[in-house]
Amino acid sequence: MKGRVHVNVERCVTCKRCVLACAVEHSESKELIAAMTETPAPRARVKLTQINSDVAVPTECRHCDAAACVAACPTGALFKGGPDGPVVLALERCVGCASCMLACPYGVVRHDGDKIIYKCDLCVERLAVEQIPACVEACPTGCLTFKSQDQVRGWLRQVEQLGRGRLPADGQEG
Numbered sequence: 001m002k003g004r005v006h007v008n009v010e011r012c013v014t015c016k017r018c019v020l021a022c023a024v025e026h027s028e029s030k031e032l033i034a035a036m037t038e039t040p041a042p043r044a045r046v047k048l049t050q051i052n053s054d055v056a057v058p059t060e061c062r063h064c065d066a067a068a069c070v071a072a073c074p075t076g077a078l079f080k081g082g083p084d085g086p087v088v089l090a091l092e093r094c095v096g097c098a099s100c101m102l103a104c105p106y107g108v109v110r111h112d113g114d115k116i117i118y119k120c121d122l123c124v125e126r127l128a129v130e131q132i133p134a135c136v137e138a139c140p141t142g143c144l145t146f147k148s149q150d151q152v153r154g155w156l157r158q159v160e161q162l163g164r165g166r167l168p169a170d171g172q173e174g
Contacts, residue, residue, distance in 0.1 A: 021138030072103035
């Protein structure tokens, strides 16, 4: 299953279920109660970013086609999992230099304070068994949805047309 997480900002109610689901999914136990007692504590790869006093938006890795974080990584710890695949981290190769953090234009690669980098991996283990990312599954409002690569490309074409002042002929995605 290949795709991307799409965010509809207007639907976010700042419930933080996406953050909690992400942390649990990346815990050792993958169970909420057990994850609460794990050391080190599991870290969410998605965070809520406050836009203004009324709006917060879930932010996570965009899994860019030409990922700056991948290009900046001197050890190859960050790599693209195929042409349409996610940007993933081989933790054993990471030296904690933070070059990827500096290169990421979205600020979604984070450092845990112990020279360990972490970022959204699009829940690759879940994708491998045809499940959607944990954050999307947990979202009660539909703010987060998982779009196929074809849906993403159609949306990007539509945005490009809107940027040129043209709407698609039928009003549908490209």
